[in-house]
Amino acid sequence: xxxxxxxxxxxxxxxxxxxxxxxxxxxxxxxxxxxxxxxxxxxxxxxxxxxxxxxxxxxxxxxxxxxxxxxxxxxxxxxxxxxxxxxxxxxxxxxxxxxxxxxxxxxxxxxxxxxxxxxxxxxxxxxxxxxxxx
Amino acid sequence: xxxxxxxxxxxxxxxxxxxxxxxxxxxxxxxxxxxxxxxxxxxxxxxxxxxxxxxxxxxxxxxxxxxxxxxxxxxxxxxxxxxxxxxxxxxxxxxxxxxxxxxxxxxxxxxxxxxxxxxxxxxxxxxxxxxxxx
Numbered sequence: 523x524x525x526x527x528x529x530x531x532x533x534x535x536x537x538x539x540x541x542x543x544x545x546x547x548x549x550x551x552x553x554x555x556x557x558x559x560x561x562x563x564x565x566x567x568x569x570x571x572x573x574x575x576x577x578x579x580x581x582x583x584x585x586x587x588x589x590x591x592x593x594x595x596x597x598x599x600x601x602x603x604x605x606x607x608x609x610x611x612x613x614x615x616x617x618x619x620x621x622x623x624x625x626x627x628x629x630x631x632x633x634x635x636x637x638x639x640x641x642x643x644x645x646x647x648x649x650x651x652x653x654x655x656x
Numbered sequence: 657x658x659x660x661x662x663x664x665x666x667x668x669x670x671x672x673x674x675x676x677x678x679x680x681x682x683x684x685x686x687x688x689x690x691x692x693x694x695x696x697x698x699x700x701x702x703x704x705x706x707x708x709x710x711x712x713x714x715x716x717x718x719x720x721x722x723x724x725x726x727x728x729x730x731x732x733x734x735x736x737x738x739x740x741x742x743x744x745x746x747x748x749x750x751x752x753x754x755x756x757x758x759x760x761x762x763x764x765x766x767x768x769x770x771x772x773x774x775x776x777x778x779x780x781x782x783x784x785x786x787x788x789x790x
Contacts, residue, residue: 557759571759575752582744589740602736606723609743610716613771618709620767625691625705631767633754637747 529597535588542584546577578637596655604651608643612636666731669722676718679711712771734785741781746774 553570556562562570585605592598616636622628661667690696690704719739726732750770756762 553755553759567760568756571755572752575748575755578751579748582748586740586744602740605743606720606736606739609739609774610720613716613774614709614713616767616770617712618706620770621687621707621709622702622705623767625687626701630764633750633757633765633767636750636754636770640743640747 529592529594531588531591531593532597534591535584538584538587539581542577542580545580546574549573549577600648600651600655604644604647607647607651608640611643611647612640615639663726663728663731665722665725665727668725669718672718673715676711676715679714680708683708683711730789734782734789737785738778738782741785742774742776742778745777745781746770749773749777 553574556570557567589598589601592601616631619628619631623630661670687704687707691701696704719735723732723735726735750765753762753765757764
């Protein structure tokens with residue numbers, strides 16, 4: 523449990539990640555609370571809607587920073603390979619679902635689910651990738 | 657056209673990607689015609705709808721095969737970093753757009769655009785990554 527905290531890059535990543543997720547939670551709750559009550563329009567509506575997404579963009583930047591700061595080449599390689607696999611699987615699901623939506627009219631997949639779907643695939647591929655190097 | 661590419665691995669990859677793109681266009685036309693003139697139901701409708709996604713899945717697999725086969729570490733790194741840039745870009749855009757759709761009633765972005773947008777971002781990243789190494 524303490525092992526990741528020995529690694530400086532990992533520690534920084536965790537702090538940054540947790541800060542981004544905290545901002546995400548605050549911004550999302552603010553948006554969900556404000557829209558039904560105050561019905562903001564125009565520029566304010568766009569700003570309120572974009573705020574939770576900015577926190578997610580920050581998470582993406584945090585992962586990028588981790589990849590540049592991580593000195594352990596094994597950790598970096600495993601993360602890069604799992605992210606590439608996760609990206610491939612996410613693109614495959616999105617494209618397949620997209621054509622089913624287009625031609626058959628199956629329920630639309632919310633675009634914000636793509637981000638967690640990508641990380642779910644990354645989590646799925648991580649043990650496989652790690653076992654390849656054992 | 658492909659003879660100018662000296663690396664056999666890269667040439668194979670480029671040819672496979674062009675074949676996939678061609679098949680995707682062909683299968684999209686076939687699926688559109690089938691749905692327009694035959695109004696398929698049940699399993700057949702799902703198969704016809706998913707047909708254009710198959711070459712795209714093939715292209716994703718070929719990209720993985722290319723990364724595994726490419727001997728030139730510089731070229732491989734260029735593509736890996738571009739793909740990661742593309743992944744970050746597409747995740748940022750889909751999440752932001754999704755919140756704009758939900759809260760600010762922005763027009764719906766079809767899932768079929770996710771894959772071409774991903775390659776657009778990967779292409780933009782490629783330019784930046786190449787410039788970094790000059």
